Amino acid sequence: MLKSSIFDPMLLRGHRLNNRLIVAPMTRRSATPEGVPTDEMAAYYHAFAKGGFSVIITEGTYTDTLFSQSDQNQPGLTDENQMEGWKKVVEQVHNEGSLIIAQLMHAGALSQYHESTIAPSSIKPIGKRSTEPGGLTGTFPIPKEITESDLQHIKTGYLNAAKLAIKAGFDGVEIHAANGYLFDQFLTGYTNLRTDRYGGSISNRLSFLAEVFNCVKGAVPSGFIVGIRMSESKVNDLSYRWPGGSQTAIETFNVVAKIKPDYLHIAAEGGNWARECLYPDGLSSTGLAKKLTGVPVIANGGLHDLNLAETLIESNQADFISIGKAALANPDWPFLVLHEKPVIPFFKELIKPSLTLSHTASELAKLKQYYE
Numbered sequence: 001m002l003k004s005s006i007f008d009p010m011l012l013r014g015h016r017l018n019n020r021l022i023v024a025p026m027t028r029r030s031a032t033p034e035g036v037p038t039d040e041m042a043a044y045y046h047a048f049a050k051g052g053f054s055v056i057i058t059e060g061t062y063t064d065t066l067f068s069q070s071d072q073n074q075p076g077l078t079d080e081n082q083m084e085g086w087k088k089v090v091e092q093v094h095n096e097g098s099l100i101i102a103q104l105m106h107a108g109a110l111s112q113y114h115e116s117t118i119a120p121s122s123i124k125p126i127g128k129r130s131t132e133p134g135g136l137t138g139t140f141p142i143p144k145e146i147t148e149s150d151l152q153h154i155k156t157g158y159l160n161a162a163k164l165a166i167k168a169g170f171d172g173v174e175i176h177a178a179n180g181y182l183f184d185q186f187l188t189g190y191t192n193l194r195t196d197r198y199g200g201s202i203s204n205r206l207s208f209l210a211e212v213f214n215c216v217k218g219a220v221p222s223g224f225i226v227g228i229r230m231s232e233s234k235v236n237d238l239s240y241r242w243p244g245g246s247q248t249a250i251e252t253f254n255v256v257a258k259i260k261p262d263y264l265h266i267a268a269e270g271g272n273w274a275r276e277c278l279y280p281d282g283l284s285s286t287g288l289a290k291k292l293t294g295v296p297v298i299a300n301g302g303l304h305d306l307n308l309a310e311t312l313i314e315s316n317q318a319d320f321i322s323i324g325k326a327a328l329a330n331p332d333w334p335f336l337v338l339h340e341k342p343v344i345p346f347f348k349e350l351i352k353p354s355l356t357l358s359h360t361a362s363e364l365a366k367l368k369q370y371y372e
Contacts, residue, residue: 012296020313021053021055021333022054022057022320022323023053023056023324023327024057024323024327027059027060030044033073034081035074038085039088041075043092047332048098049097051330052333052334053334056100057265057322060074062074062106063078063154064156067118067150068182101172103229106182109123110125110180112135116141117140117144120191122145124141125191159216173225178267183208184231186206188234202248210258213226213259227265228259230256230266231266231267232277249288257293257295262295263320264293266285268301268302273301273302276301277301284317286318287315287317298318299321303323
């Protein structure tokens with residue numbers, strides 16, 4: 001069997017994990033029109049648990065019925081029927097000994113479902129809506145600027161969703177603050193022009209995320225995991241990076257350190273960690289997050305590349321690895337890799353070794369001094 005640091009046993013908020021491998025949240029649009037998880041979804045998530053992933057993070061799950069939903073057939077956690085549907089999913093995963101975490105999501109201005117949207121500021125999003133069958137098309141509408149009343153409703157939605165997640169048996173929740181959605185809209189300068197306590201400095205722009213996190217954290221049992229996912233790139237702006245590079249990252253993670261999430265999940269929306277998380281000065285967003293926050297960090301983005309995944313673990317730039325497309329192609333990816341069996345590439349061109357990633361891994365091995 002393969003000897004690799006990605007198969008080291010780990011602890012996460014008191015939960016013992018068999019390895020460091022996590023299924024990344026991936027939009028599937030396979031719930032009922034009412035947002036209730038289906039038997040098909042239970043089988044889908046069960047396959048990852050049976051295949052050896054220690055933790056599974058669900059697809060984005062909406063938290064209220066006014067503005068949070070992103071897509072048609074997206075699952076929710078807003079009522080008892082949705083909770084009961086999720087309960088079947090959770091039972092299937094727990095039967096294999098894996099943890100399952102519900103990703104709680106508010107789309108904000110990037111909803112593909114609502115005709116009218118809300119956002120920190122009334123700024124028209126760049127790009128266009130997706131062309132999913134039955135979904136809305138064309139450019140995004142100009143959102144309504146979020147009011148104090150809206151803020152309270154959003155907060156109540158997250159609190160209610162977390163309570164329903166507990167009833168469904170989830171091991172935790174992940175607050176989705178990545179990929180251009182609501183909390184990322186607060187953080188991003190060009191989508192947040194507010195002059196109140198939620199605009200201006202990075203600390204102010206992260207304050208609503210902190211309020212929601214504290215609201216949820218204060219209402220859940222001590223062993224219940226509450227993590228946060230962040231990113232630089234966005235679904236509608238893949239080239240976006242934080243202005244100031246590593247210096248902006250340092251400012252950002254110093255604020256996140258005060259929030260004290262149970263883990264921090266750094267997403268690479270474009271699927272390439274080296275391109276999206278590595279700065280020109282040799283520092284990385286995952287490494288800085290781990291060093292400055294002191295909480296477990298999940299790295300993401302093309303990390304089915306074993307050399308790169310192992311380098312991030314061994315250079316102390318991440319504690320866990322989340323995998324998306326490779327897991328879709330191989331729900332039993334951990335089993336296959338551990339037993340050195342062939343895996344199915346998500347894209348045919350991935351059959352060829354990636355020289356770029358191999359080169360990046362060798363360069364990253366020199367950076368351990370920054371993160372110890």
